[in-house]
Amino acid sequence: MARYLKISSIFFVIGIIVLGFITYEILSNNQKSPVNMTMLGTKYTDHFFDKKTKINLFWKIDKGKINFALQSPGQGWVGIGFDPKGPVMNGADIFMGFVKGGKTYINEEYANTPYSHEPIVQAGGKDCILSYKGESTPKGTILTFTRNLKSCGLHDKTIENKNMTVMLAYSDGKNFTKYHGPNHNEVQINFFGKNKSHKSFMITSHLTSYQIGLIAWALLFIIAGIIGFASSFVEKNINHTESIKKDNTGWFPFFLIMLLSVGEIACAIWLIVELYSNAVNSMIGLITGFNFILMALIVLFYRKFYIDDEVITQDINDEIPW
Structure with a gap:
Protein backbone atom coordinates (compact mmCIF):
# COMPACT_ATOMS: atom_id res chain seq x y z
CA MET A 1 0.00 0.00 0.00
CA ALA A 2 2.84 2.39 0.76
CA ARG A 3 3.99 2.15 -2.84
CA TYR A 4 0.63 3.30 -4.21
CA LEU A 5 0.35 6.04 -1.61
CA LYS A 6 3.79 7.28 -2.64
CA ILE A 7 2.85 7.39 -6.35
CA SER A 8 -0.43 9.13 -5.55
CA SER A 9 1.34 11.64 -3.28
CA ILE A 10 3.89 12.51 -5.99
CA PHE A 11 1.16 13.28 -8.54
CA PHE A 12 -0.83 15.23 -5.96
CA VAL A 13 2.14 17.35 -4.85
CA ILE A 14 3.09 18.13 -8.46
CA GLY A 15 -0.48 19.22 -9.18
CA ILE A 16 -0.62 21.46 -6.09
CA ILE A 17 2.74 23.06 -6.95
CA VAL A 18 1.65 23.79 -10.53
CA LEU A 19 -1.66 25.26 -9.35
CA GLY A 20 0.16 27.37 -6.75
CA PHE A 21 2.53 28.90 -9.30
CA ILE A 22 -0.31 29.57 -11.75
CA THR A 23 -2.48 31.15 -9.04
CA TYR A 24 0.40 33.47 -8.17
CA GLU A 25 0.82 34.38 -11.86
CA ILE A 26 -2.89 35.14 -12.26
CA LEU A 27 -2.99 37.30 -9.12
CA SER A 28 0.16 39.14 -10.25
CA ASN A 29 -1.27 39.80 -13.70
CA ASN A 30 -4.46 41.24 -12.18
CA GLN A 31 -2.42 44.02 -10.56
CA LYS A 32 -1.62 45.78 -13.82
CA SER A 33 -0.97 49.49 -14.03
CA PRO A 34 -3.00 51.64 -16.46
CA VAL A 35 -1.87 51.38 -20.10
CA ASN A 36 -0.01 54.36 -21.51
CA MET A 37 -2.04 55.26 -24.61
CA THR A 38 0.57 57.66 -26.00
CA MET A 39 3.15 56.19 -28.36
CA LEU A 40 5.88 58.33 -30.01
CA GLY A 41 3.94 61.54 -29.49
CA THR A 42 0.52 60.29 -30.66
CA LYS A 43 -2.33 59.57 -28.26
CA TYR A 44 -4.42 56.58 -29.27
CA THR A 45 -8.03 55.87 -28.37
CA ASP A 46 -8.14 52.06 -28.46
CA HIS A 47 -5.88 49.29 -27.23
CA PHE A 48 -5.61 45.52 -27.52
CA PHE A 49 -3.04 43.36 -25.70
CA ASP A 50 -2.32 39.97 -27.23
CA LYS A 51 -1.45 37.52 -24.44
CA LYS A 52 0.16 35.03 -26.83
CA SER A 200 -6.56 31.54 -32.79
CA PHE A 201 -5.65 29.50 -35.84
CA MET A 202 -2.33 28.03 -34.72
CA ILE A 203 -0.99 25.25 -36.95
CA THR A 204 1.06 22.27 -35.87
CA SER A 205 4.31 23.48 -37.43
CA HIS A 206 4.32 26.47 -35.09
CA LEU A 207 4.16 24.45 -31.87
CA THR A 208 7.10 25.06 -29.57
CA SER A 209 9.06 22.21 -28.00
CA TYR A 210 7.41 22.69 -24.59
CA GLN A 211 3.95 22.61 -26.21
CA ILE A 212 4.79 19.35 -27.97
CA GLY A 213 6.00 17.99 -24.64
CA LEU A 214 2.75 18.97 -22.94
CA ILE A 215 0.77 17.28 -25.70
CA ALA A 216 2.76 14.11 -25.04
CA TRP A 217 1.91 14.40 -21.34
CA ALA A 218 -1.74 14.96 -22.22
CA LEU A 219 -1.74 11.75 -24.26
CA LEU A 220 -0.32 9.92 -21.24
CA PHE A 221 -3.08 11.42 -19.10
CA ILE A 222 -5.65 10.12 -21.59
CA ILE A 223 -4.12 6.64 -21.41
CA ALA A 224 -4.13 6.77 -17.61
CA GLY A 225 -7.76 7.83 -17.63
CA ILE A 226 -8.73 5.05 -20.02
CA ILE A 227 -6.90 2.50 -17.85
CA GLY A 228 -8.68 3.79 -14.76
CA PHE A 229 -12.05 3.66 -16.51
CA ALA A 230 -11.51 0.18 -17.91
CA SER A 231 -10.05 -1.20 -14.68
CA SER A 232 -12.97 0.11 -12.67
CA PHE A 233 -15.42 -1.55 -15.04
CA VAL A 234 -13.55 -4.86 -15.07
CA GLU A 235 -13.00 -5.03 -11.29
CA LYS A 236 -16.55 -4.01 -10.32
CA ASN A 237 -17.98 -7.48 -9.80
CA ILE A 238 -14.83 -9.51 -9.11
CA ASN A 239 -14.84 -11.36 -5.79
CA HIS A 240 -11.33 -12.38 -4.67
CA THR A 241 -10.90 -15.66 -2.91
CA GLU A 242 -8.02 -14.64 -0.63
CA SER A 243 -8.61 -14.42 3.09
CA ILE A 244 -7.65 -10.71 3.09
CA LYS A 245 -9.61 -8.94 0.42
CA LYS A 246 -11.31 -5.66 -0.35
CA ASP A 247 -15.04 -5.27 -0.59
CA ASN A 248 -15.05 -4.13 -4.21
CA THR A 249 -18.50 -5.31 -5.24
CA GLY A 250 -20.32 -2.05 -4.56
CA TRP A 251 -21.30 0.58 -7.10
CA PHE A 252 -19.72 3.49 -5.22
CA PRO A 253 -16.05 2.69 -6.00
CA PHE A 254 -16.98 1.89 -9.59
CA PHE A 255 -18.73 5.21 -10.16
CA LEU A 256 -16.12 7.19 -8.22
CA ILE A 257 -13.15 5.89 -10.22
CA MET A 258 -15.13 6.03 -13.45
CA LEU A 259 -15.98 9.69 -12.77
CA LEU A 260 -12.34 10.53 -12.01
CA SER A 261 -11.21 8.70 -15.15
CA VAL A 262 -13.68 10.56 -17.33
CA GLY A 263 -12.46 13.82 -15.77
CA GLU A 264 -8.85 12.82 -16.48
CA ILE A 265 -9.60 12.13 -20.14
CA ALA A 266 -11.64 15.33 -20.50
CA CYS A 267 -8.87 17.46 -18.93
CA ALA A 268 -6.23 15.86 -21.16
CA ILE A 269 -8.30 16.53 -24.30
CA TRP A 270 -8.94 20.06 -23.06
CA LEU A 271 -5.18 20.57 -22.65
CA ILE A 272 -4.51 19.51 -26.25
CA VAL A 273 -7.30 21.79 -27.53
CA GLU A 274 -5.92 24.73 -25.55
CA LEU A 275 -2.40 24.14 -26.88
CA TYR A 276 -3.71 24.17 -30.44
CA SER A 277 -5.74 27.33 -29.76
CA ASN A 278 -2.82 29.39 -28.44
CA ALA A 279 -3.94 29.40 -24.84
CA VAL A 280 -2.03 31.58 -22.40
CA ASN A 281 0.43 29.79 -20.10
CA SER A 282 -1.75 30.29 -17.02
CA MET A 283 -4.61 28.29 -18.55
CA ILE A 284 -2.24 25.53 -19.71
CA GLY A 285 -0.75 25.37 -16.22
CA LEU A 286 -4.15 25.16 -14.53
CA ILE A 287 -5.27 22.27 -16.71
CA THR A 288 -1.95 20.46 -16.23
CA GLY A 289 -2.21 20.85 -12.45
CA PHE A 290 -5.73 19.40 -12.41
CA ASN A 291 -4.51 16.51 -14.56
CA PHE A 292 -1.89 15.57 -11.97
CA ILE A 293 -4.38 15.83 -9.11
CA LEU A 294 -6.95 13.66 -10.89
CA MET A 295 -4.28 11.08 -11.66
CA ALA A 296 -3.29 11.06 -7.98
CA LEU A 297 -6.89 10.44 -6.93
CA ILE A 298 -7.34 7.64 -9.47
CA VAL A 299 -4.24 5.84 -8.15
CA LEU A 300 -5.28 6.39 -4.53
CA PHE A 301 -8.88 5.18 -4.82
CA TYR A 302 -8.03 2.31 -7.15
CA ARG A 303 -5.55 1.07 -4.55
CA LYS A 304 -8.07 1.55 -1.74
CA PHE A 305 -10.97 -0.31 -3.35
CA TYR A 306 -9.50 -2.88 -5.71
CA ILE A 307 -6.01 -4.00 -4.65
CA ASP A 308 -5.91 -6.73 -2.00
CA ASP A 309 -3.27 -6.36 0.69
CA GLU A 310 -2.33 -10.01 0.28
CA VAL A 311 -1.73 -9.54 -3.45
CA ILE A 312 0.49 -6.51 -2.80
CA THR A 313 2.58 -8.46 -0.29
CA GLN A 314 3.07 -11.28 -2.76
CA ASP A 315 4.07 -8.82 -5.52
CA ILE A 316 6.75 -7.31 -3.32
CA ASN A 317 8.14 -10.71 -2.40
CA ASP A 318 8.26 -11.71 -6.05
CA GLU A 319 10.04 -8.41 -6.87
CA ILE A 320 7.52 -7.47 -9.54
CA PRO A 321 8.61 -3.91 -10.52
CA TRP A 322 5.21 -2.27 -10.68
Missing part, protein backbone atom coordinates in the same frame (compact mmCIF):
# COMPACT_ATOMS: atom_id res chain seq x y z
CA THR A 53 2.74 37.37 -28.42
CA LYS A 54 2.78 40.06 -25.69
CA ILE A 55 2.26 42.67 -28.44
CA ASN A 56 0.39 45.87 -27.54
CA LEU A 57 -1.70 47.15 -30.43
CA PHE A 58 -2.98 50.75 -30.35
CA TRP A 59 -5.10 52.57 -32.91
CA LYS A 60 -7.05 55.76 -33.54
CA ILE A 61 -9.49 56.51 -36.36
CA ASP A 62 -9.40 60.10 -37.60
CA LYS A 63 -11.04 61.60 -40.73
CA GLY A 64 -10.88 58.56 -42.99
CA LYS A 65 -7.49 57.47 -41.73
CA ILE A 66 -6.39 55.01 -39.07
CA ASN A 67 -3.25 55.39 -36.98
CA PHE A 68 -1.64 52.21 -35.68
CA ALA A 69 1.06 51.62 -33.07
CA LEU A 70 2.66 48.25 -32.38
CA GLN A 71 4.69 47.71 -29.22
CA SER A 72 6.66 44.46 -29.37
CA PRO A 73 8.92 42.70 -26.82
CA GLY A 74 11.31 41.77 -29.67
CA GLN A 75 14.36 43.64 -30.94
CA GLY A 76 13.67 43.06 -34.64
CA TRP A 77 10.70 43.58 -36.90
CA VAL A 78 7.11 43.76 -35.69
CA GLY A 79 4.16 43.36 -38.01
CA ILE A 80 0.39 43.32 -38.42
CA GLY A 81 -1.63 41.67 -41.18
CA PHE A 82 -5.27 42.02 -42.21
CA ASP A 83 -7.85 39.51 -43.47
CA PRO A 84 -5.90 36.54 -44.84
CA LYS A 85 -8.00 34.41 -47.18
CA GLY A 86 -6.24 31.26 -46.01
CA PRO A 87 -4.94 28.76 -45.65
CA VAL A 88 -2.68 30.25 -42.96
CA MET A 89 -1.69 33.82 -44.03
CA ASN A 90 -2.35 33.55 -47.77
CA GLY A 91 -3.86 36.78 -49.18
CA ALA A 92 -3.15 38.95 -46.15
CA ASP A 93 -2.23 42.64 -46.35
CA ILE A 94 0.81 42.94 -44.08
CA PHE A 95 2.62 45.95 -42.59
CA MET A 96 5.96 45.23 -40.93
CA GLY A 97 8.89 47.34 -39.83
CA PHE A 98 12.01 47.51 -37.68
CA VAL A 99 14.47 50.07 -36.32
CA LYS A 100 18.18 49.73 -37.11
CA GLY A 101 20.87 52.30 -36.40
CA GLY A 102 18.24 54.82 -35.38
CA LYS A 103 16.46 54.57 -38.74
CA THR A 104 13.00 53.07 -39.23
CA TYR A 105 12.32 50.68 -42.11
CA ILE A 106 8.76 49.71 -43.02
CA ASN A 107 7.17 47.70 -45.82
CA GLU A 108 3.66 46.89 -46.93
CA GLU A 109 3.68 43.26 -48.02
CA TYR A 110 1.28 40.86 -49.72
CA ALA A 111 1.09 37.22 -48.57
CA ASN A 112 1.40 35.49 -51.93
CA THR A 113 1.40 31.98 -50.43
CA PRO A 114 0.32 30.47 -47.09
CA TYR A 115 3.89 30.78 -45.77
CA SER A 116 5.55 33.66 -47.62
CA HIS A 117 5.05 37.29 -48.58
CA GLU A 118 6.54 39.88 -50.92
CA PRO A 119 6.44 43.69 -51.22
CA ILE A 120 2.95 44.65 -52.33
CA VAL A 121 4.33 46.71 -55.23
CA GLN A 122 5.95 43.58 -56.65
CA ALA A 123 2.56 41.87 -56.55
CA GLY A 124 0.96 44.62 -58.64
CA GLY A 125 -0.37 46.68 -55.75
CA LYS A 126 0.45 50.06 -54.23
CA ASP A 127 2.24 50.96 -51.01
CA CYS A 128 -0.48 52.68 -48.95
CA ILE A 129 1.59 53.83 -45.96
CA LEU A 130 1.03 57.56 -45.42
CA SER A 131 3.51 58.12 -42.56
CA TYR A 132 5.48 56.12 -40.01
CA LYS A 133 7.84 56.26 -37.04
CA GLY A 134 9.84 53.77 -35.04
CA GLU A 135 11.85 53.40 -31.89
CA SER A 136 14.03 50.62 -30.48
CA THR A 137 14.53 50.31 -26.70
CA PRO A 138 15.98 47.64 -24.39
CA LYS A 139 12.38 46.58 -23.69
CA GLY A 140 11.45 46.05 -27.35
CA THR A 141 10.37 47.81 -30.53
CA ILE A 142 7.72 50.43 -31.23
CA LEU A 143 6.39 50.92 -34.76
CA THR A 144 3.70 53.44 -35.71
CA PHE A 145 2.14 54.06 -39.11
CA THR A 146 -0.88 55.70 -40.71
CA ARG A 147 -2.97 54.47 -43.63
CA ASN A 148 -6.37 55.20 -45.17
CA LEU A 149 -9.35 53.21 -43.96
CA LYS A 150 -10.24 52.43 -47.57
CA SER A 151 -8.11 50.33 -49.85
CA CYS A 152 -5.77 52.32 -52.08
CA GLY A 153 -4.96 49.57 -54.58
CA LEU A 154 -4.70 45.90 -55.47
CA HIS A 155 -4.29 43.53 -52.45
CA ASP A 156 -4.68 46.40 -49.94
CA LYS A 157 -7.53 45.69 -47.49
CA THR A 158 -10.22 48.15 -46.41
CA ILE A 159 -10.59 48.53 -42.64
CA GLU A 160 -14.31 47.86 -42.20
CA ASN A 161 -16.77 48.14 -39.33
CA LYS A 162 -16.82 44.41 -38.63
CA ASN A 163 -14.73 41.74 -36.99
CA MET A 164 -11.54 41.41 -39.01
CA THR A 165 -8.93 38.68 -38.78
CA VAL A 166 -5.74 40.40 -37.60
CA MET A 167 -2.32 38.74 -37.62
CA LEU A 168 0.28 39.87 -35.07
CA ALA A 169 3.92 38.78 -35.13
CA TYR A 170 7.43 39.84 -34.28
CA SER A 171 11.01 38.65 -34.67
CA ASP A 172 14.41 39.53 -33.25
CA GLY A 173 15.82 39.84 -36.77
CA LYS A 174 16.34 43.33 -38.14
CA ASN A 175 15.36 42.42 -41.70
CA PHE A 176 12.12 41.53 -43.44
CA THR A 177 13.04 37.90 -44.14
CA LYS A 178 13.78 36.71 -40.59
CA TYR A 179 11.19 34.09 -39.52
CA HIS A 180 9.00 34.94 -36.53
CA GLY A 181 9.00 31.40 -35.11
CA PRO A 182 6.33 30.91 -32.41
CA ASN A 183 5.96 34.69 -31.89
CA HIS A 184 2.76 35.06 -33.87
CA ASN A 185 -1.00 34.94 -33.40
CA GLU A 186 -4.31 35.67 -35.10
CA VAL A 187 -7.14 37.52 -33.37
CA GLN A 188 -10.52 38.99 -34.26
CA ILE A 189 -10.83 42.77 -33.85
CA ASN A 190 -13.46 45.33 -34.84
CA PHE A 191 -11.45 48.57 -35.04
CA PHE A 192 -14.68 50.60 -34.87
CA GLY A 193 -16.07 48.83 -31.80
CA LYS A 194 -15.13 47.43 -28.42
CA ASN A 195 -15.70 43.74 -29.11
CA LYS A 196 -12.09 42.58 -29.23
CA SER A 197 -11.96 38.83 -28.82
CA HIS A 198 -9.22 36.25 -28.97
CA LYS A 199 -9.47 33.63 -31.68
Whole structure:
Protein backbone atom coordinates (compact mmCIF):
# COMPACT_ATOMS: atom_id res chain seq x y z
CA MET A 1 0.00 0.00 0.00
CA ALA A 2 2.84 2.39 0.76
CA ARG A 3 3.99 2.15 -2.84
CA TYR A 4 0.63 3.30 -4.21
CA LEU A 5 0.35 6.04 -1.61
CA LYS A 6 3.79 7.28 -2.64
CA ILE A 7 2.85 7.39 -6.35
CA SER A 8 -0.43 9.13 -5.55
CA SER A 9 1.34 11.64 -3.28
CA ILE A 10 3.89 12.51 -5.99
CA PHE A 11 1.16 13.28 -8.54
CA PHE A 12 -0.83 15.23 -5.96
CA VAL A 13 2.14 17.35 -4.85
CA ILE A 14 3.09 18.13 -8.46
CA GLY A 15 -0.48 19.22 -9.18
CA ILE A 16 -0.62 21.46 -6.09
CA ILE A 17 2.74 23.06 -6.95
CA VAL A 18 1.65 23.79 -10.53
CA LEU A 19 -1.66 25.26 -9.35
CA GLY A 20 0.16 27.37 -6.75
CA PHE A 21 2.53 28.90 -9.30
CA ILE A 22 -0.31 29.57 -11.75
CA THR A 23 -2.48 31.15 -9.04
CA TYR A 24 0.40 33.47 -8.17
CA GLU A 25 0.82 34.38 -11.86
CA ILE A 26 -2.89 35.14 -12.26
CA LEU A 27 -2.99 37.30 -9.12
CA SER A 28 0.16 39.14 -10.25
CA ASN A 29 -1.27 39.80 -13.70
CA ASN A 30 -4.46 41.24 -12.18
CA GLN A 31 -2.42 44.02 -10.56
CA LYS A 32 -1.62 45.78 -13.82
CA SER A 33 -0.97 49.49 -14.03
CA PRO A 34 -3.00 51.64 -16.46
CA VAL A 35 -1.87 51.38 -20.10
CA ASN A 36 -0.01 54.36 -21.51
CA MET A 37 -2.04 55.26 -24.61
CA THR A 38 0.57 57.66 -26.00
CA MET A 39 3.15 56.19 -28.36
CA LEU A 40 5.88 58.33 -30.01
CA GLY A 41 3.94 61.54 -29.49
CA THR A 42 0.52 60.29 -30.66
CA LYS A 43 -2.33 59.57 -28.26
CA TYR A 44 -4.42 56.58 -29.27
CA THR A 45 -8.03 55.87 -28.37
CA ASP A 46 -8.14 52.06 -28.46
CA HIS A 47 -5.88 49.29 -27.23
CA PHE A 48 -5.61 45.52 -27.52
CA PHE A 49 -3.04 43.36 -25.70
CA ASP A 50 -2.32 39.97 -27.23
CA LYS A 51 -1.45 37.52 -24.44
CA LYS A 52 0.16 35.03 -26.83
CA THR A 53 2.74 37.37 -28.42
CA LYS A 54 2.78 40.06 -25.69
CA ILE A 55 2.26 42.67 -28.44
CA ASN A 56 0.39 45.87 -27.54
CA LEU A 57 -1.70 47.15 -30.43
CA PHE A 58 -2.98 50.75 -30.35
CA TRP A 59 -5.10 52.57 -32.91
CA LYS A 60 -7.05 55.76 -33.54
CA ILE A 61 -9.49 56.51 -36.36
CA ASP A 62 -9.40 60.10 -37.60
CA LYS A 63 -11.04 61.60 -40.73
CA GLY A 64 -10.88 58.56 -42.99
CA LYS A 65 -7.49 57.47 -41.73
CA ILE A 66 -6.39 55.01 -39.07
CA ASN A 67 -3.25 55.39 -36.98
CA PHE A 68 -1.64 52.21 -35.68
CA ALA A 69 1.06 51.62 -33.07
CA LEU A 70 2.66 48.25 -32.38
CA GLN A 71 4.69 47.71 -29.22
CA SER A 72 6.66 44.46 -29.37
CA PRO A 73 8.92 42.70 -26.82
CA GLY A 74 11.31 41.77 -29.67
CA GLN A 75 14.36 43.64 -30.94
CA GLY A 76 13.67 43.06 -34.64
CA TRP A 77 10.70 43.58 -36.90
CA VAL A 78 7.11 43.76 -35.69
CA GLY A 79 4.16 43.36 -38.01
CA ILE A 80 0.39 43.32 -38.42
CA GLY A 81 -1.63 41.67 -41.18
CA PHE A 82 -5.27 42.02 -42.21
CA ASP A 83 -7.85 39.51 -43.47
CA PRO A 84 -5.90 36.54 -44.84
CA LYS A 85 -8.00 34.41 -47.18
CA GLY A 86 -6.24 31.26 -46.01
CA PRO A 87 -4.94 28.76 -45.65
CA VAL A 88 -2.68 30.25 -42.96
CA MET A 89 -1.69 33.82 -44.03
CA ASN A 90 -2.35 33.55 -47.77
CA GLY A 91 -3.86 36.78 -49.18
CA ALA A 92 -3.15 38.95 -46.15
CA ASP A 93 -2.23 42.64 -46.35
CA ILE A 94 0.81 42.94 -44.08
CA PHE A 95 2.62 45.95 -42.59
CA MET A 96 5.96 45.23 -40.93
CA GLY A 97 8.89 47.34 -39.83
CA PHE A 98 12.01 47.51 -37.68
CA VAL A 99 14.47 50.07 -36.32
CA LYS A 100 18.18 49.73 -37.11
CA GLY A 101 20.87 52.30 -36.40
CA GLY A 102 18.24 54.82 -35.38
CA LYS A 103 16.46 54.57 -38.74
CA THR A 104 13.00 53.07 -39.23
CA TYR A 105 12.32 50.68 -42.11
CA ILE A 106 8.76 49.71 -43.02
CA ASN A 107 7.17 47.70 -45.82
CA GLU A 108 3.66 46.89 -46.93
CA GLU A 109 3.68 43.26 -48.02
CA TYR A 110 1.28 40.86 -49.72
CA ALA A 111 1.09 37.22 -48.57
CA ASN A 112 1.40 35.49 -51.93
CA THR A 113 1.40 31.98 -50.43
CA PRO A 114 0.32 30.47 -47.09
CA TYR A 115 3.89 30.78 -45.77
CA SER A 116 5.55 33.66 -47.62
CA HIS A 117 5.05 37.29 -48.58
CA GLU A 118 6.54 39.88 -50.92
CA PRO A 119 6.44 43.69 -51.22
CA ILE A 120 2.95 44.65 -52.33
CA VAL A 121 4.33 46.71 -55.23
CA GLN A 122 5.95 43.58 -56.65
CA ALA A 123 2.56 41.87 -56.55
CA GLY A 124 0.96 44.62 -58.64
CA GLY A 125 -0.37 46.68 -55.75
CA LYS A 126 0.45 50.06 -54.23
CA ASP A 127 2.24 50.96 -51.01
CA CYS A 128 -0.48 52.68 -48.95
CA ILE A 129 1.59 53.83 -45.96
CA LEU A 130 1.03 57.56 -45.42
CA SER A 131 3.51 58.12 -42.56
CA TYR A 132 5.48 56.12 -40.01
CA LYS A 133 7.84 56.26 -37.04
CA GLY A 134 9.84 53.77 -35.04
CA GLU A 135 11.85 53.40 -31.89
CA SER A 136 14.03 50.62 -30.48
CA THR A 137 14.53 50.31 -26.70
CA PRO A 138 15.98 47.64 -24.39
CA LYS A 139 12.38 46.58 -23.69
CA GLY A 140 11.45 46.05 -27.35
CA THR A 141 10.37 47.81 -30.53
CA ILE A 142 7.72 50.43 -31.23
CA LEU A 143 6.39 50.92 -34.76
CA THR A 144 3.70 53.44 -35.71
CA PHE A 145 2.14 54.06 -39.11
CA THR A 146 -0.88 55.70 -40.71
CA ARG A 147 -2.97 54.47 -43.63
CA ASN A 148 -6.37 55.20 -45.17
CA LEU A 149 -9.35 53.21 -43.96
CA LYS A 150 -10.24 52.43 -47.57
CA SER A 151 -8.11 50.33 -49.85
CA CYS A 152 -5.77 52.32 -52.08
CA GLY A 153 -4.96 49.57 -54.58
CA LEU A 154 -4.70 45.90 -55.47
CA HIS A 155 -4.29 43.53 -52.45
CA ASP A 156 -4.68 46.40 -49.94
CA LYS A 157 -7.53 45.69 -47.49
CA THR A 158 -10.22 48.15 -46.41
CA ILE A 159 -10.59 48.53 -42.64
CA GLU A 160 -14.31 47.86 -42.20
CA ASN A 161 -16.77 48.14 -39.33
CA LYS A 162 -16.82 44.41 -38.63
CA ASN A 163 -14.73 41.74 -36.99
CA MET A 164 -11.54 41.41 -39.01
CA THR A 165 -8.93 38.68 -38.78
CA VAL A 166 -5.74 40.40 -37.60
CA MET A 167 -2.32 38.74 -37.62
CA LEU A 168 0.28 39.87 -35.07
CA ALA A 169 3.92 38.78 -35.13
CA TYR A 170 7.43 39.84 -34.28
CA SER A 171 11.01 38.65 -34.67
CA ASP A 172 14.41 39.53 -33.25
CA GLY A 173 15.82 39.84 -36.77
CA LYS A 174 16.34 43.33 -38.14
CA ASN A 175 15.36 42.42 -41.70
CA PHE A 176 12.12 41.53 -43.44
CA THR A 177 13.04 37.90 -44.14
CA LYS A 178 13.78 36.71 -40.59
CA TYR A 179 11.19 34.09 -39.52
CA HIS A 180 9.00 34.94 -36.53
CA GLY A 181 9.00 31.40 -35.11
CA PRO A 182 6.33 30.91 -32.41
CA ASN A 183 5.96 34.69 -31.89
CA HIS A 184 2.76 35.06 -33.87
CA ASN A 185 -1.00 34.94 -33.40
CA GLU A 186 -4.31 35.67 -35.10
CA VAL A 187 -7.14 37.52 -33.37
CA GLN A 188 -10.52 38.99 -34.26
CA ILE A 189 -10.83 42.77 -33.85
CA ASN A 190 -13.46 45.33 -34.84
CA PHE A 191 -11.45 48.57 -35.04
CA PHE A 192 -14.68 50.60 -34.87
CA GLY A 193 -16.07 48.83 -31.80
CA LYS A 194 -15.13 47.43 -28.42
CA ASN A 195 -15.70 43.74 -29.11
CA LYS A 196 -12.09 42.58 -29.23
CA SER A 197 -11.96 38.83 -28.82
CA HIS A 198 -9.22 36.25 -28.97
CA LYS A 199 -9.47 33.63 -31.68
CA SER A 200 -6.56 31.54 -32.79
CA PHE A 201 -5.65 29.50 -35.84
CA MET A 202 -2.33 28.03 -34.72
CA ILE A 203 -0.99 25.25 -36.95
CA THR A 204 1.06 22.27 -35.87
CA SER A 205 4.31 23.48 -37.43
CA HIS A 206 4.32 26.47 -35.09
CA LEU A 207 4.16 24.45 -31.87
CA THR A 208 7.10 25.06 -29.57
CA SER A 209 9.06 22.21 -28.00
CA TYR A 210 7.41 22.69 -24.59
CA GLN A 211 3.95 22.61 -26.21
CA ILE A 212 4.79 19.35 -27.97
CA GLY A 213 6.00 17.99 -24.64
CA LEU A 214 2.75 18.97 -22.94
CA ILE A 215 0.77 17.28 -25.70
CA ALA A 216 2.76 14.11 -25.04
CA TRP A 217 1.91 14.40 -21.34
CA ALA A 218 -1.74 14.96 -22.22
CA LEU A 219 -1.74 11.75 -24.26
CA LEU A 220 -0.32 9.92 -21.24
CA PHE A 221 -3.08 11.42 -19.10
CA ILE A 222 -5.65 10.12 -21.59
CA ILE A 223 -4.12 6.64 -21.41
CA ALA A 224 -4.13 6.77 -17.61
CA GLY A 225 -7.76 7.83 -17.63
CA ILE A 226 -8.73 5.05 -20.02
CA ILE A 227 -6.90 2.50 -17.85
CA GLY A 228 -8.68 3.79 -14.76
CA PHE A 229 -12.05 3.66 -16.51
CA ALA A 230 -11.51 0.18 -17.91
CA SER A 231 -10.05 -1.20 -14.68
CA SER A 232 -12.97 0.11 -12.67
CA PHE A 233 -15.42 -1.55 -15.04
CA VAL A 234 -13.55 -4.86 -15.07
CA GLU A 235 -13.00 -5.03 -11.29
CA LYS A 236 -16.55 -4.01 -10.32
CA ASN A 237 -17.98 -7.48 -9.80
CA ILE A 238 -14.83 -9.51 -9.11
CA ASN A 239 -14.84 -11.36 -5.79
CA HIS A 240 -11.33 -12.38 -4.67
CA THR A 241 -10.90 -15.66 -2.91
CA GLU A 242 -8.02 -14.64 -0.63
CA SER A 243 -8.61 -14.42 3.09
CA ILE A 244 -7.65 -10.71 3.09
CA LYS A 245 -9.61 -8.94 0.42
CA LYS A 246 -11.31 -5.66 -0.35
CA ASP A 247 -15.04 -5.27 -0.59
CA ASN A 248 -15.05 -4.13 -4.21
CA THR A 249 -18.50 -5.31 -5.24
CA GLY A 250 -20.32 -2.05 -4.56
CA TRP A 251 -21.30 0.58 -7.10
CA PHE A 252 -19.72 3.49 -5.22
CA PRO A 253 -16.05 2.69 -6.00
CA PHE A 254 -16.98 1.89 -9.59
CA PHE A 255 -18.73 5.21 -10.16
CA LEU A 256 -16.12 7.19 -8.22
CA ILE A 257 -13.15 5.89 -10.22
CA MET A 258 -15.13 6.03 -13.45
CA LEU A 259 -15.98 9.69 -12.77
CA LEU A 260 -12.34 10.53 -12.01
CA SER A 261 -11.21 8.70 -15.15
CA VAL A 262 -13.68 10.56 -17.33
CA GLY A 263 -12.46 13.82 -15.77
CA GLU A 264 -8.85 12.82 -16.48
CA ILE A 265 -9.60 12.13 -20.14
CA ALA A 266 -11.64 15.33 -20.50
CA CYS A 267 -8.87 17.46 -18.93
CA ALA A 268 -6.23 15.86 -21.16
CA ILE A 269 -8.30 16.53 -24.30
CA TRP A 270 -8.94 20.06 -23.06
CA LEU A 271 -5.18 20.57 -22.65
CA ILE A 272 -4.51 19.51 -26.25
CA VAL A 273 -7.30 21.79 -27.53
CA GLU A 274 -5.92 24.73 -25.55
CA LEU A 275 -2.40 24.14 -26.88
CA TYR A 276 -3.71 24.17 -30.44
CA SER A 277 -5.74 27.33 -29.76
CA ASN A 278 -2.82 29.39 -28.44
CA ALA A 279 -3.94 29.40 -24.84
CA VAL A 280 -2.03 31.58 -22.40
CA ASN A 281 0.43 29.79 -20.10
CA SER A 282 -1.75 30.29 -17.02
CA MET A 283 -4.61 28.29 -18.55
CA ILE A 284 -2.24 25.53 -19.71
CA GLY A 285 -0.75 25.37 -16.22
CA LEU A 286 -4.15 25.16 -14.53
CA ILE A 287 -5.27 22.27 -16.71
CA THR A 288 -1.95 20.46 -16.23
CA GLY A 289 -2.21 20.85 -12.45
CA PHE A 290 -5.73 19.40 -12.41
CA ASN A 291 -4.51 16.51 -14.56
CA PHE A 292 -1.89 15.57 -11.97
CA ILE A 293 -4.38 15.83 -9.11
CA LEU A 294 -6.95 13.66 -10.89
CA MET A 295 -4.28 11.08 -11.66
CA ALA A 296 -3.29 11.06 -7.98
CA LEU A 297 -6.89 10.44 -6.93
CA ILE A 298 -7.34 7.64 -9.47
CA VAL A 299 -4.24 5.84 -8.15
CA LEU A 300 -5.28 6.39 -4.53
CA PHE A 301 -8.88 5.18 -4.82
CA TYR A 302 -8.03 2.31 -7.15
CA ARG A 303 -5.55 1.07 -4.55
CA LYS A 304 -8.07 1.55 -1.74
CA PHE A 305 -10.97 -0.31 -3.35
CA TYR A 306 -9.50 -2.88 -5.71
CA ILE A 307 -6.01 -4.00 -4.65
CA ASP A 308 -5.91 -6.73 -2.00
CA ASP A 309 -3.27 -6.36 0.69
CA GLU A 310 -2.33 -10.01 0.28
CA VAL A 311 -1.73 -9.54 -3.45
CA ILE A 312 0.49 -6.51 -2.80
CA THR A 313 2.58 -8.46 -0.29
CA GLN A 314 3.07 -11.28 -2.76
CA ASP A 315 4.07 -8.82 -5.52
CA ILE A 316 6.75 -7.31 -3.32
CA ASN A 317 8.14 -10.71 -2.40
CA ASP A 318 8.26 -11.71 -6.05
CA GLU A 319 10.04 -8.41 -6.87
CA ILE A 320 7.52 -7.47 -9.54
CA PRO A 321 8.61 -3.91 -10.52
CA TRP A 322 5.21 -2.27 -10.68
